Amino acid sequence: xxxxxxxxxxxxxxxxxxxxxxxxxxxxxxxxxxxxxxxxxxxxxxxxxxxxxxxxxxxxxxxxxxxxxxxxxxxxxxxxxxxxxxxxxxxxxxxxxxxxxxxxxxxxxxxxxxxxxxxxxxxxxxxxxxxxxxxxxxxxxxxxxxxxxxxxxxxxxxxxxxxxxxxxxxxxxxxxxxxxxxxxxxxxxxxxx
Amino acid sequence: xxxxxxxxxxxxxxxxxxxxxxxxxxxxxxxxxxxxxxxxxxxxxxxxxxxxxxxxxxxxxxxxxxxxxxxxxxxxxxxxxxxxxxxxxxxxxxxxxxxxxxxxxxxxxxxxxxxxxxxxxxxxxxxxxxxxxxxxxxxxxxxxxxxxxxxxxxxxxxxxxxxxxxxxxxxxxxxxxxxxxxxxxxxxxxxxx
DNA sequence: GCCTGTTTGGACCTTTTGGTCAAAAAACGG
DNA sequence: CCGTTTTTTGACCAAAAGGTCCAAACAGGC
Numbered sequence: 424x425x426x427x428x429x430x431x432x433x434x435x436x437x438x439x440x441x442x443x444x445x446x447x448x449x450x451x452x453x454x455x456x457x458x459x460x461x462x463x464x465x466x467x468x469x470x471x472x473x474x475x476x477x478x479x480x481x482x483x484x485x486x487x488x489x490x491x492x493x494x495x496x497x498x499x500x501x502x503x504x505x506x507x508x509x510x511x512x513x514x515x516x517x518x519x520x521x522x523x524x525x526x527x528x529x530x531x532x533x534x535x536x537x538x539x540x541x542x543x544x545x546x547x548x549x550x551x552x553x554x555x556x557x558x559x560x561x562x563x564x565x566x567x568x569x570x571x572x573x574x575x576x577x578x579x580x581x582x583x584x585x586x587x588x589x590x591x592x593x594x595x596x597x598x599x600x601x602x603x604x605x606x607x608x609x610x611x612x613x614x615x616x
Numbered sequence: 617x618x619x620x621x622x623x624x625x626x627x628x629x630x631x632x633x634x635x636x637x638x639x640x641x642x643x644x645x646x647x648x649x650x651x652x653x654x655x656x657x658x659x660x661x662x663x664x665x666x667x668x669x670x671x672x673x674x675x676x677x678x679x680x681x682x683x684x685x686x687x688x689x690x691x692x693x694x695x696x697x698x699x700x701x702x703x704x705x706x707x708x709x710x711x712x713x714x715x716x717x718x719x720x721x722x723x724x725x726x727x728x729x730x731x732x733x734x735x736x737x738x739x740x741x742x743x744x745x746x747x748x749x750x751x752x753x754x755x756x757x758x759x760x761x762x763x764x765x766x767x768x769x770x771x772x773x774x775x776x777x778x779x780x781x782x783x784x785x786x787x788x789x790x791x792x793x794x795x796x797x798x799x800x801x802x803x804x805x806x807x808x809x
Numbered sequence: 810g811c812c813t814g815t816t817t818g819g820a821c822c823t824t825t826t827g828g829t830c831a832a833a834a835a836a837c838g839g
Numbered sequence: 840c841c842g843t844t845t846t847t848t849g850a851c852c853a854a855a856a857g858g859t860c861c862a863a864a865c866a867g868g869c
Contacts (some may be wrong), residue, residue: 590779
């Protein structure tokens with residue numbers, strides 16, 4: 424059994440993810456990836472299947488490390504109102520602390536829609552569905568506990584919260600200033616007030 | 617004085633706009649534009665400056681014909697609450713009636729952020745600022761007339777409405793179903809209830 | 810220290826990219 | 840019907856795209 428790779432495979436995926444995240448799929452070239460990873464062409468194609476493969480891996484990594492891990496933390500928050508509130512604050516903080524203003528990789532990808540495979544599209548839509556389901560669950564919990572009014576519709580309000588979240592992610596790429604994002608988040612919370 | 621162009625220049629811009637709108641800047645090639653317009657390479661470069669120029673013209677056309685013209689109509693609506701409501705319904709209808717699910721050209725462009733010139737970025741940010749200002753104005757009018765509660769902040773609520781709008785436009789590209797968009801819009805309206 | 814099987818580097822390939830150019834074609838004034 | 844002026848056409852270009860390939864470099868087992 425001879426030899427291990429000299430480069431860290433997951434490190435390459437990480438760096439590749441960053442580029443796709445920032446520039447999008449179409450605007451990112453293999454040369455860009457070579458530059459940022461320091462790896463050589465042959466090594467890349469020896470370890471991965473190509474551009475699509477790299478993109479998918481990056482997207483899955485993002486989904487696991489950013490979205491899923493955050494949601495796992497929030498699942499353990501007792502107060503459902505607080506869980507939703509923290510979700511928004513977390514996203515605002517994330518948006519405002521990224522000097523590259525890359526936004527959300529999932530949102531960005533959802534707008535490159537047509538140029539992606541069904542598999543990629545599924546990752547994105549599933550992610551949004553899960554976020555929506557999370558909000559819905561928390562709203563129901565809040566209604567049971569009496570902290571959220573029974574008059575609102577859990578499912579529809581959940582979708583509205585997702586839309587606000589997406590809006591924050593888009594506007595966070597430069598259209599509005601930093602202060603605005605928190606303001607939007609605070610307004611969105613009024614939907615469950 | 618000899619000869620007029622055999623092709624309709626504004627027709628070329630229209631068709632070009634549709635392609636950029638649907639596929640984005642990076643994923644659209646000159647050949648795509650040639651195909652969809654039926655024009656030949658030389659003619660294109662004789663009439664326009666290049667890809668960037670075409671993109672800018674398309675974006676300006678969209679802004680004028682879609683966003684500005686809609687807002688002009690809404691300016692003349694008496695009831696401020698109704699004006700805001702109609703804005704959302706209009707966008708929902710537009711999203712749901714587009715079989716290509718192209719979304720909003722301005723929103724799409726705002727996510728291609730980094731690859732565009734300052735001039736393009738300005739068109740986008742100005743558009744959002746104007747929409748926000750429109751909402752703010754209507755909210756203030758509503759408060760003066762008594763149809764919108766004084767307790768809400770006009771400026772911040774306006775921004776939240778913009779974010780919701782953007783969210784609808786993004787989710788309208790395929791993530792959520794058609795019914796969901798109207799539901800989100802209806803929830804967003806609760807911010808001024 | 811040599812054989813074995815993998816990784817590496819980079820030359821190379823084809824296709825596509827955005828863009829140029831010169832010759833041919835066409836409408837107008839005279 | 841002839842020059843002038845502009846559009847049109849398609850060949851052409853250099854650069855960049857994504858991807859392939861193979862000789863050289865390499866770390867194990869024996």
